[in-house]
Amino acid sequence: MKQFLSVHDVQDIDALIQRALSYKADPWKDQHLGKNKRVGLLFLNPSLRTRLSTQIAARYLGMEVIVFNVDKEGWALEFEEGAIMSGNTSEHVKDAAPILGKYFDILCIRTFPTLVNKEEDYSELYIRQFAKYAGVPVVSLESATLHPLQSLTDLITMHEFWPNSKARPKVVLTWAPHVKPLPQCVANSFAQWVNAWGKADFVITHPEDYELDESFTRGAYITYDQDEALRNADFVYVKNWSTYRDYGKIYSNDPAWMLTEDKLSLTRNARVMHCLPVRRNVELSDEILDGPHSIVTHQAANRIWAAQAVLSEILQHM
Numbered sequence: 442m443k444q445f446l447s448v449h450d451v452q453d454i455d456a457l458i459q460r461a462l463s464y465k466a467d468p469w470k471d472q473h474l475g476k477n478k479r480v481g482l483l484f485l486n487p488s489l490r491t492r493l494s495t496q497i498a499a500r501y502l503g504m505e506v507i508v509f510n511v512d513k514e515g516w517a518l519e520f521e522e523g524a525i526m527s528g529n530t531s532e533h534v535k536d537a538a539p540i541l542g543k544y545f546d547i548l549c550i551r552t553f554p555t556l557v558n559k560e561e562d563y564s565e566l567y568i569r570q571f572a573k574y575a576g577v578p579v580v581s582l583e584s585a586t587l588h589p590l591q592s593l594t595d596l597i598t599m600h601e602f603w604p605n606s607k608a609r610p611k612v613v614l615t616w617a618p619h620v621k622p623l624p625q626c627v628a629n630s631f632a633q634w635v636n637a638w639g640k641a642d643f644v645i646t647h648p649e650d651y652e653l654d655e656s657f658t659r660g661a662y663i664t665y666d667q668d669e670a671l672r673n674a675d676f677v678y679v680k681n682w683s684t685y686r687d688y689g690k691i692y693s694n695d696p697a698w699m700l701t702e703d704k705l706s707l708t709r710n711a712r713v714m715h716c717l718p719v720r721r722n723v724e725l726s727d728e729i730l731d732g733p734h735s736i737v738t739h740q741a742a743n744r745i746w747a748a749q750a751v752l753s754e755i756l757q758h759m
């Protein structure tokens with residue numbers, strides 16, 4: 442693996458899941474793989490899980506880790522080619538990224554979308570500019586349209602709760618209300634990975650006008666009827682996203698879309714997943730989050746093994 446920006450950088454998803462689970466069983470087994478190697482974690486946006494799990498994963502591999510909060514401590518970066526930098530940006534990524542490539546062996550970057558400029562966001566301008574100019578492998582810690590480390594974690598988690606079975610689980614991605622416009626990254630990425638994995642009957646449900654980009658969802662059955670989607674589900678992945686077509690808007694905040702125990706009774710005792718952070722009693726009810734069906738903590742803990750699997754794959758090919 443030369444970079445990790447999406448599922449397209451993965452040759453064998455099942456092998457990567459197995460690699461992650463092998464680290465879960467024995468975290469220190471490759472502690473010499475990253476000896477004398479340094480990873481930089483650059484955050485242009487906030488994080489709890491991604492930041493900490495990736496640091497832990499890198500340390501299990503014996504790497505030195507440096508975290509840099511670009512948004513708070515760095516110069517304001519310019520990403521546009523040919524920009525006349527007479528505005529608020531102080532340093533071009535063309536100048537910053539090659540320097541970071543000299544400081545680090547692997548560069549991990551978190552950058553959220555603007556939710557204003559759809560073309561810029563969906564071209565993945567920021568992370569692709571880093572990948573273009575850094576000269577070292579780049580790992581996405583969530584980008585404008587995707588969150589591949591989260592999605593790998595999600596598949597690892599579903600695999601654990603559905604092991605070695607010949608039957609295909611029914612996996613439902615359901616939209617949930619939220620108080621502010623959120624990126625489509627987690628939903629796009631989950632759809633992209635579940636479709637590429639090909640081991641589930643995959644259903645997406647959301648209100649009208651919340652369609653995601655088809656390039657990620659193609660292969661899923663999509664319905665506006667949440668009850669229909671939930672019927673006989675084995676996994677329910679809850680997530681809010683803002684509108685894609687009329688970009689970055691909130692069209693609906695209907696609380697009826699929040700998952701409750703009553704709705705969960707339609708499922709086959711489904712496990713409930715969420716990438717976190719979650720707005721309690723807006724996106725997901727207390728009764729679900731604190732109840733026996735929620736596997737969100739288990740899921741978040743698996744972020745370490747997903748990160749370790751990806752970093753180790755890159756280290757092995759350096």
Ligand code: CP
Nearest residue numbers: 488489490491716717
């Ligand atoms: N799920 C996730 O990426 O969490 P953080 O934003 O806390 O990293």
